[in-house]
Amino acid sequence: MSTLYIVATPIGNLSDFSPRAIDTLNSVDQIACEDTRSSKVLLQHFSIDKPVFSFHQHNEHHKIGHIINLLNAGLNIAIISDAGMPGISDPGFLATRAAHQEGHTVCTIPGPDAVTTALASSGLPCDRFVFEGFLPPKKGRKTRLEAIADSEITTVVYESPHKLIRFLERFSKFAEPDRWICIARELSKKFEEIDRGFLSDITEEWKSRDSIKGEIVIVIAGKSYTE
Ligand code: SAM
Numbered sequence: 001m002s003t004l005y006i007v008a009t010p011i012g013n014l015s016d017f018s019p020r021a022i023d024t025l026n027s028v029d030q031i032a033c034e035d036t037r038s039s040k041v042l043l044q045h046f047s048i049d050k051p052v053f054s055f056h057q058h059n060e061h062h063k064i065g066h067i068i069n070l071l072n073a074g075l076n077i078a079i080i081s082d083a084g085m086p087g088i089s090d091p092g093f094l095a096t097r098a099a100h101q102e103g104h105t106v107c108t109i110p111g112p113d114a115v116t117t118a119l120a121s122s123g124l125p126c127d128r129f130v131f132e133g134f135l136p137p138k139k140g141r142k143t144r145l146e147a148i149a150d151s152e153i154t155t156v157v158y159e160s161p162h163k164l165i166r167f168l169e170r171f172s173k174f175a176e177p178d179r180w181i182c183i184a185r186e187l188s189k190k191f192e193e194i195d196r197g198f199l200s201d202i203t204e205e206w207k208s209r210d211s212i213k214g215e216i217v218i219v220i221a222g223k224s225y226t227e
């Protein structure tokens with residue numbers, strides 16, 4: 001029986017990479033990387049010299065067999081994504097399920113992820129939350145937006161910077177202007193920004209910006225939340 005390690009990597013700040021994550025990557029036989037080029041930067045920075053192979057959303061189904069063959073051959077394998085926790089809006093779930101089904105050990109090395117970092121920074125209720133990840137671009141998007149608008153529980157959404165305004169304008173069609181919302185941008189990086197307030201104010205403020213860059217998480221409080 002071998003071990004599949006799911007290793008969280010920094011979402012921006014390399015100092016967030018844990019000693020245990022480094023030890024684990026140094027101990028495995030091979031590392032499956034979402035993008036071998038970007039992971040090489042991280043691995044070189046921490047002097048981790050292990051064979052890598054690519055494992056991304058376009059070859060995940062195909063590569064699961066490869067990972068299981070390696071585990072069956074007695075090798076220990078780690079999965080890392082470009083940033084954060086594998087499996088969270090990133091490849092990882094299918095390989096983890098397959099490793100369990102084949103009787104291998106799965107060991108996750110905890111670490112950074114954008115969803116809980118944004119949630120913790122938001123100052124919005126985090127006793128219960130729904131993680132929506134990226135909403136579907138077209139089919140089903142309206143239904144999800146309506147459900148979020150109607151939810152009593154905090155919701156976390158990943159969105160690309162160039163679609164943020166469209167998201168806010170569309171969401172404003174379903175939610176009240178005084179809905180509490182937080183935009184968390186560039187978490188753990190130099191230009192980190194946590195901007196919270198009413199949906200209407202946040203929308204106007206971000207619409208007035210010349211450009212919106214960087215990585216973004218949107219945290220939306222439940223519809224009855226006030227402060
Ligand atoms: N696996 C990652 C995790 O654990 O959060 C998520 C990967 S997903 C492909 C990338 C999205 O995560 C970005 O579009 C953004 O919504 C969010 N994200 C990742 N890093 C971030 C950061 N430093 N600040 C804000 N959002 C971030």
